[in-house]
Amino acid sequence: MQNPQLSPEQRNVLFNKATEAPFSGKFLNVHKNGTYVCANCGATLFTSDHKYDSHCGWPSFDDSVTSAVNYTVDTSHGMIRTEATCATCGGHLGHVFNDGPKRTTGKRYCINSLALDFTPAP
Ligand SMILES: [Zn+2]
Numbered sequence: 001m002q003n004p005q006l007s008p009e010q011r012n013v014l015f016n017k018a019t020e021a022p023f024s025g026k027f028l029n030v031h032k033n034g035t036y037v038c039a040n041c042g043a044t045l046f047t048s049d050h051k052y053d054s055h056c057g058w059p060s061f062d063d064s065v066t067s068a069v070n071y072t073v074d075t076s077h078g079m080i081r082t083e084a085t086c087a088t089c090g091g092h093l094g095h096v097f098n099d100g101p102k103r104t105t106g107k108r109y110c111i112n113s114l115a116l117d118f119t120p121a122p
Contacts, residue, residue, distance in 0.1 A: 001089060003040045013114040014040050014091035017076075017083070022057025025113025030059075033121040039114065041089035043068060046109070048121070052101060054108055059116070061109040062100045069109075071096065084109060091115060 002015060012018040027036070036046040036059075045068045046061045054060035067087060074083035074095065082096040093115045100108035 001041070006040060007114075010039050010114045013112045014086075014093075017092040019094075020058070020112045020114050025059055027059045027113040027116055027118060028057070030118060032118075035065075035119045035121075036061075036111075036116045037119055038086045038089060038091055038093075039117050040091040041086060042117070043086055043088035045069060045086065045093065045116070046111070050104075054100070054110070056108070056110055058094060058110045059113055060100075061111065062104045062107055064109060069093065084111070086115075 013020060033048045035044050037044050044065050046064055050061045050063045052060055052062055070085045070087045072083045074081045084093045084096050085091060086093060094109065094111040097108045097110060098106060100106050
């Protein structure tokens with residue numbers, strides 16, 4: 001189900017698997033405590049504890065909230081990548097790579113800001 005309040009840009013990312021321009025996302029340099037939720041359905045996807053600065057141009061996390069994200073192999077654009085989607089609504093979030101921080105999970109969740117909303121910690 002698509003949330004009617006999404007902007008055309010958000011809709012394009014979440015349901016047409018578009019990618020926002022690097023370094024354009026509003027959550028790239030946010031370092032506040034809180035949770036990142038799906039812009040479409042509001043499911044909690046990531047917490048600020050797992051956000052880190054990967055310098056890749058998109059908000060990056062080394063782990064998701066348990067069971068919040070589904071993974072599928074994406075062979076588009078001549079690459080083999082792991083696509084991350086919202087487990088609740090199926091919206092496209094971004095991709096997961098294996099070049100994340102070695103001291104934690106080794107994963108880099110490269111996520112579009114347009115697919116997320118932020119709820120600051122109280
Ligand atoms: Zn969702």
